[in-house]
Amino acid sequence: xxxxxxxxxxxxxxxxxxxxxxxxxxxxxxxxxxxxxxxxxxxxxxxxxxxxxxxxxxxxxxxxxxxxxxxxxxxxxxxxxxxxxxxxxxxxxxxxxxxxxxxxxxxxxxxxxxxxxxxxxxxxxxxxxxxxxxxxxxxxxxxxxxxxxxxxxxxxxxxxxxxxxxxxxxxxxxxxxxxxxxxxxxxxxxxxxxxxxxxxxxxxxxxxxxxxxxxxxxxxxxxxxxxxxxxxxxxxxxxxxxxxxxxxxxxxxxxxxxxxxxxxxxxxxxxxxxxxxxxxxxxxxxxxxxxxxxxxxxxxxxxxxxxxxxxxxxxxxxxxxxxxxxxxxxxxxxxxxxxxxxxxxxxxxxxxxxxxxxxxxxxxxxxxxxxxxxxxxxxxxxxxxxxxxxxxxxxxxxxxxxxxxxxxxxxxxxxxxxxxxxxxxxxxxxxxxxxxxxxxxxxxxxxxxxxxxxxxxxxxxxxxxxxxxxxxxxxxxxxxxxxxxxxxxxxxxxxxxxxxxxxxxxxxx
Amino acid sequence: xxxxxxxxxxxxxxxxxxxxxxxxxxxxxxxxxxxxxxxxxxxxxxxxxxxxxxxxxxxxxxxxxxxxxxxxxxxxxxxxxxxxxxxxxxxxxxxxxxxxxxxxxxxxxxxxxxxxxxxxxxxxxxxxxxxxxxxxxxxxxxxxxxxxxxxxxxxxxxxxxxxxxxxxxxxxxxxxxxxxx
Numbered sequence: 001x002x003x004x005x006x007x008x009x010x011x012x013x014x015x016x017x018x019x020x021x022x023x024x025x026x027x028x029x030x031x032x033x034x035x036x037x038x039x040x041x042x043x044x045x046x047x048x049x050x051x052x053x054x055x056x057x058x059x060x061x062x063x064x065x066x067x068x069x070x071x072x073x074x075x076x077x078x079x080x081x082x083x084x085x086x087x088x089x090x091x092x093x094x095x096x097x098x099x100x101x102x103x104x105x106x107x108x109x110x111x112x113x114x115x116x117x118x119x120x121x122x123x124x125x126x127x128x129x130x131x132x133x134x135x136x137x138x139x140x141x142x143x144x145x146x147x148x149x150x151x152x153x154x155x156x157x158x159x160x161x162x163x164x165x166x167x168x169x170x171x172x173x174x175x176x177x178x179x180x181x182x183x184x185x186x187x188x189x190x191x192x193x194x195x196x197x198x199x200x201x202x203x204x205x206x207x208x209x210x211x212x213x214x215x216x217x218x219x220x221x222x223x224x225x226x227x228x229x230x231x232x233x234x235x236x237x238x239x240x241x242x243x244x245x246x247x248x249x250x251x252x253x254x255x256x257x258x259x260x261x262x263x264x265x266x267x268x269x270x271x272x273x274x275x276x277x278x279x280x281x282x283x284x285x286x287x288x289x290x291x292x293x294x295x296x297x298x299x300x301x302x303x304x305x306x307x308x309x310x311x312x313x314x315x316x317x318x319x320x321x322x323x324x325x326x327x328x329x330x331x332x333x334x335x336x337x338x339x340x341x342x343x344x345x346x347x348x349x350x351x352x353x354x355x356x357x358x359x360x361x362x363x364x365x366x367x368x369x370x371x372x373x374x375x376x377x378x379x380x381x382x383x384x385x386x387x388x389x390x391x392x393x394x395x396x397x398x399x400x401x402x403x404x405x406x407x408x409x410x411x412x413x414x415x416x417x418x419x420x421x422x423x424x425x426x427x428x429x430x431x432x433x434x435x436x437x438x439x440x441x442x443x444x445x446x447x448x449x450x451x452x453x454x455x456x457x458x459x460x461x462x463x464x465x466x467x468x469x470x471x472x473x474x475x476x477x478x479x480x481x482x483x484x485x486x487x488x489x490x491x492x493x494x495x496x497x498x499x500x501x502x503x504x505x506x507x508x509x
Numbered sequence: 510x511x512x513x514x515x516x517x518x519x520x521x522x523x524x525x526x527x528x529x530x531x532x533x534x535x536x537x538x539x540x541x542x543x544x545x546x547x548x549x550x551x552x553x554x555x556x557x558x559x560x561x562x563x564x565x566x567x568x569x570x571x572x573x574x575x576x577x578x579x580x581x582x583x584x585x586x587x588x589x590x591x592x593x594x595x596x597x598x599x600x601x602x603x604x605x606x607x608x609x610x611x612x613x614x615x616x617x618x619x620x621x622x623x624x625x626x627x628x629x630x631x632x633x634x635x636x637x638x639x640x641x642x643x644x645x646x647x648x649x650x651x652x653x654x655x656x657x658x659x660x661x662x663x664x665x666x667x668x669x670x671x672x673x674x675x676x677x678x679x680x681x682x683x684x685x686x687x688x689x690x
Contacts (some may be wrong), residue, residue: 121606127642138604159611162590164558164572166565167608187560190609192643207638214566214662258569271513277576278523284573294664295566329511505564 008040009066017071020229021441024070026059031083037062038085038092047360049445050471051085051095052194052453053103055129058082059469060092061443061454063360063379069294070379072443077105077160084110091359091476102194104129114143117187117508119499128195147173147181150294150393155490159188163494163497166504168491182482189508197468202228202302205465209455210297212470213506218251220470222299222505223455225382228302231442231459232434236382238425240304245383246420247287247296247305247447248316249413249493255449256284256406256413257328260499264335265405266495267344275331279324286320289313304430314421321421325414332407345400349484352397361480362451362473364409365500368394369403375445375452384419399499409449436463448473472506511555524580527673528666534674537656552676554584557595557619561612561651562605562644567629571599573665574672586672593618596651597675598623602632603644604651616652626671630661 010273011033017025017145029037031244037060046064053059056078063070075082084107096107097116099403104126107113115397116123120141125132128464159167166189193212197205209224210217211339229236236244261276282295291299293371299306337342355361356369364372374391376384392408394401436459443456451473481500485493558571573586574581589595592615604612616625625647630636635646648654658671 051677121609122642123606124642153554159608160592160615161558164560164568164588166560166563167611188611189560189605190603190607191562191603191638191644192641195643196638196641204637210663211566211637215569217564217566218543221580274577275513277573278578281573281576281578288664295569297566297661297663334513360549417660425646500608505562 002122007043007321008037011036011040012071018441019503020439021072021443023305024069024071024231024443026074026441026443029073029075031075032075034060034073034085035083036074038083038088041085042089044357045169048085048089048091048476049360049452049467050456050475051092051452052456052469053077053105053128055098055103058099058105060085061456070443070445075178080104081106081108081442083108084091086110089358091479094475094479102126103115103130105430116254117190120188122332126191128198142185144171144183144185145181147177149168149175149180151175158229164504167240168504172490172493173481174490179485179490179493180315182485184478184505186455186478187508189505191425191505192457192509193469194323194469197465200468202463202465205468206301207298208470210403212509213474213503214295214297215255215503216251216448216450216472216506217295217297218247218300218451219446220454221298222442222457222467223446223453224470225300225302225456226444226446227455227457227460228433229442231440231457232302232430232436234303234433235429236304237428239308240426240429241382242420242424243305243309243429247291247299249417250283250287250317251296252449253324253410253413253417254280254287255501257283258408259405259498260335260406260410262501263345263399263495263498264341266498267341271336272331272335272341275327279331282320282324286316286365289316296474301430303433304428307482308429314328314424316416317423320415321414328410335407336402342400344492344495345403346396346398348399348488348492349486349499350397351480353395355395355480355483358478359476359477362447363364363449363477364402364405365451365477365480367392367405369397369440370395373452375447379445379452381444381446387416389416389446399495402499433463436461450474451477453506470506470509472503472509474502474504474507475504478507517660522581525578525666527584528670530674531667531670531679532674534656534671535657536675543602553587554596554672555587555589555674556597556599556617557589557674558559558599559592559601560601561603561608561629561632561648563601563603563629567578567601569634569663570668571601571664575667578622579665579673579687581669584669584676586676592616592675594646595619596623598625598626598652600632600648600652601628602648602652603635603638604632604648605644609645609651612648612651614676615617619686624655624675625630625652626656626658627677628658628668629663630659635656636661 013029050059101118155172257280261273263271
């Protein structure tokens, strides 16, 4: 332990924050402080929340329990390089490879300098940096880590998978049935979102962010709206805040229903899948009637929500909740009473408490392995302020624990929904977005169904977006899937993968 | 489990009625299907879904087709794990540069006769991702497309209407004009 505890707090206390960023401070740091913060994260002093680039700057968002808020530190990298954080703190490795691919800034001292999102298929090198023309190559060459040993064989899977899922490549090295090592290669769904967001008008940017991961569209729009509102000092009306909560929890239960069903289906227990499919459909049908979109896409906008709901709509939602709550409790009993199903889920795909802490893994991945964190409670925001909210935490770290986190979260979400719907505040649901007049920055975290999403935005004086970075929870979950599947059988990969349900699109940006 | 099964015996089915084929989709796929294909297909098609870069919104709704409410298999439509077993590729986009070769290879691995359905505003056009260095755009910029089902994402019922139009054209079962649902 070379670092004294609390060294990050001591380092930050000497700095003064930029006036333009709200609500959490952003500090310019020198290279030495940057490295010491990275080492502090590696020592377990805090959580790495995000790391992203600009053509000449790298930013790192972190959360230290001793500080009241998360914060951002920024390092000038005009020379084209910055000291690697990943060399000390592994969760930063893929983030740095992405910064190198997109902005051309090199992490000095990094152990892994392979490209990540750049598969050699674009017309440009460093498309968001110096934009040099590139010859397209066949994007299949990639130096997977060698795995040496007797009797090992490789199984390549993807990017086109057997099911109706997103594209990604999994390289298994197996010894007979047992997985010795999995290495994932992602980036197939990379659409260049950060490039499109730079210079975008506000409404265009909101529509792009809402489409970075369709299953989390509400949470993404919610985080983007809150980052914009922080930047521009917008006060959102209470009714809009409550309706945002309603949508966020509807999205959560719809996804959890889908996941619980799909996990059981991957354990060949189709009955629960069939019932959960109906529950999910009921939520989406109600969302479509009330919010005019099954996934509630574009329903949360900076300043409030896009449309108000009526008394009839409240009734539709309450009736739907009554139906699915009863049905779901029966399915939960069935899950609990079926040893043949638990034979597959218990003990499969274990992730250790140490790993989820190191990676600050959000959502069911973290909470199934003892990480007691939920941004609704721990980085609280409207409408979750002041709510007595139980965060379900389990210790086993296996597929079963990830199922139980989802089950308990569905129950908690239904309680929240009933409370809000019984007493929706009256009043307007949208306020106008004022002119920026100067450069402003905002940052926000919201709790998506799979974990915390972070959005950072810089607004130009004319109100357009200068920069926007969106960090999906999957960044800190995908690498843990590789740990979860080790020493499990290859045939259990779909089960383990579904119990994580990471987003490919949200990660690939 | 017994009570759950017993309840199912007395409960009404949750499955909705069959929607009419989408008239515009019928006209589009009618052109694409020749007589030989109609004989080959009968009233059954097997689909391989390919996500060529979508946000996963379209995948959520395509997955919903298999739930008890839409029950796509009652129409003779099923999803296959391999393109080698497929008659139809159901492709979402926008096609990214990083997925171009995988999509081309999946198309090549699908036996003739085959049809391609582009799904979603991104797969049919380029959606909000137009102009990015990382995307090629609509599916028909990479492989030939026979039917477009737009929407962001299209509702399952809209997907169903489009796919039933594909089946109807394949079986030459004409519906009276004006049955546009």
